[in-house]
Amino acid sequence: MKKFTKTLAMVTAVVIAAMALTACGAQKKDETAGKSTDAAQTSTETKTIKFGTNAEFPPFEFVSNKGGVIGEFDGIDMAMAKQIAEDNGMKAEINNMEFDSLLVALQNGQLDAVIAGMTVTDERKEAVDFSEPYYTATQVMIVKNDSPITKASDMADKKIAVIQGYTGETVVKDMGYKYEAFKKGTDAIMELMNGKTDVVVIDKATAEKYIKDNDGIKAVEDSEAFEDEKYAVAVAKGNTELLNKINKSIEKMIADGTVNELAAKYAVAED
Numbered sequence: 001m002k003k004f005t006k007t008l009a010m011v012t013a014v015v016i017a018a019m020a021l022t023a024c025g026a027q028k029k030d031e032t033a034g035k036s037t038d039a040a041q042t043s044t045e046t047k048t049i050k051f052g053t054n055a056e057f058p059p060f061e062f063v064s065n066k067g068g069v070i071g072e073f074d075g076i077d078m079a080m081a082k083q084i085a086e087d088n089g090m091k092a093e094i095n096n097m098e099f100d101s102l103l104v105a106l107q108n109g110q111l112d113a114v115i116a117g118m119t120v121t122d123e124r125k126e127a128v129d130f131s132e133p134y135y136t137a138t139q140v141m142i143v144k145n146d147s148p149i150t151k152a153s154d155m156a157d158k159k160i161a162v163i164q165g166y167t168g169e170t171v172v173k174d175m176g177y178k179y180e181a182f183k184k185g186t187d188a189i190m191e192l193m194n195g196k197t198d199v200v201v202i203d204k205a206t207a208e209k210y211i212k213d214n215d216g217i218k219a220v221e222d223s224e225a226f227e228d229e230k231y232a233v234a235v236a237k238g239n240t241e242l243l244n245k246i247n248k249s250i251e252k253m254i255a256d257g258t259v260n261e262l263a264a265k266y267a268v269a270e271d
């Protein structure tokens, strides 16, 4: 389903978004048992971290038909969520919902944390608290192999597709270009493959996945136009107890090479 140019979801519109969540009804949950590494933890209750994600963002999160690290959910973020829970003697639960609904669900207490390849932005920082960043990303332009687009300004007179609520939408909007916003990355790619759009602006690692899966398209980078973005885990404002746990685990996974290993593994993994 297409949606035309929209601003970012108003994260303060709790009531409206809560209704949308109920209406969407496609939420899926899955849990994994965390091995308790905390000797002081009693076996009577293993607490659960309710993570939210949007499993439409390979290699960070996707639904695997071969089974994932947490139920059917697989990807870099899913492996990290599992490890964060295990490091704290807890279980990880994955709630799959629309990207636009994630921060509202955090704010209204439906989720404990969001792990969704989510870029830290000033606007989002007003609504939630972010962990230490764990990954550096950038936007790229996916085009047909014979496209004349070689830099961001070449998009000026082209048909541009973005994904609703992603930072790619904000970046294109800030450039002042008209665009069409799609619900899913795969929908935007289909438009490109069908020749109905000229360019899809999306995060680089995800773009590389789509390019691997579809013939005749390539990524065009423009480091002057697209700044580096940092992915981090989000928690509700003031939830420092959980944030400290997440930060300790992330710092460990960066220091011991886990994050790099996961990024390398999932870059080549089949969905």
Ligand code: GLN
Pocket: 054, 057, 099, 116, 117, 118, 119, 120, 165, 166, 167, 168, 203
């Ligand atoms: N990094 C982009 C953002 O934060 C896209 C994230 C995603 O789709 N999961 O908006």
